[in-house]
Amino acid sequence: MCAAPPPYAPQDDYFAFARIADDVCLVQASSAPLSALTPVSVKIFRHEFISIFRLAEARVLHPADIRILEPIDARRTRYEEDSGTVFLARDAMARMRSLSRPQMLPRRSPAAARTRAHAQR
Numbered sequence: 742m743c744a745a746p747p748p749y750a751p752q753d754d755y756f757a758f759a760r761i762a763d764d765v766c767l768v769q770a771s772s773a774p775l776s777a778l779t780p781v782s783v784k785i786f787r788h789e790f791i792s793i794f795r796l797a798e799a800r801v802l803h804p805a806d807i808r809i810l811e812p813i814d815a816r817r818t819r820y821e822e823d824s825g826t827v828f829l830a831r832d833a834m835a836r837m838r839s840l841s842r843p844q845m846l847p848r849r850s851p852a853a854a855r856t857r858a859h860a861q862r
Contacts, residue, residue, distance in 0.1 A: 756813040756820070756827065758840050761785070761806065765841040767794050767827060769820075770809065777804055786827050792834050796825030810840055 759768045771782040780801045786794035817833040820826070829837070 755815070756818050758810040758813065758837055759783070760808040760810055761802070765810065765837060767813075767829070767837070768807075768809075769827075779804065781807055783807065786825075792829045792831065794827040794829065811836075 754769055754771055756767065756769050759766050759770075761768075767786040767788070769784040769786070781804055782799070782801050784799045785797050787797040789795050813829075813833055817830040819828040821828075
């Protein structure tokens, strides 16, 4: 018995969260790059209102300029191609917010700071 791939596995066109120029974006990628030098065709969507995104531009990017953070389950999106509008489910929006937050470095405990200061004397 062979298990079917999950519905968010990249197909010909799939939606994903991607990092482009330090921003987390909603993109529709045409396919996974065949190599590290193969350009990636993407449609980039800008956030418009709550869970609504509109097509901003279609671009071909070098793989070094885009990082697909995670594909989005097809059941979490509704794409109206004629208007260029994507609606994301609440849980997908929450995931995008968490990916967009700056990563905080762990804080040192006061005891560790005192030990380090004492060692530098």
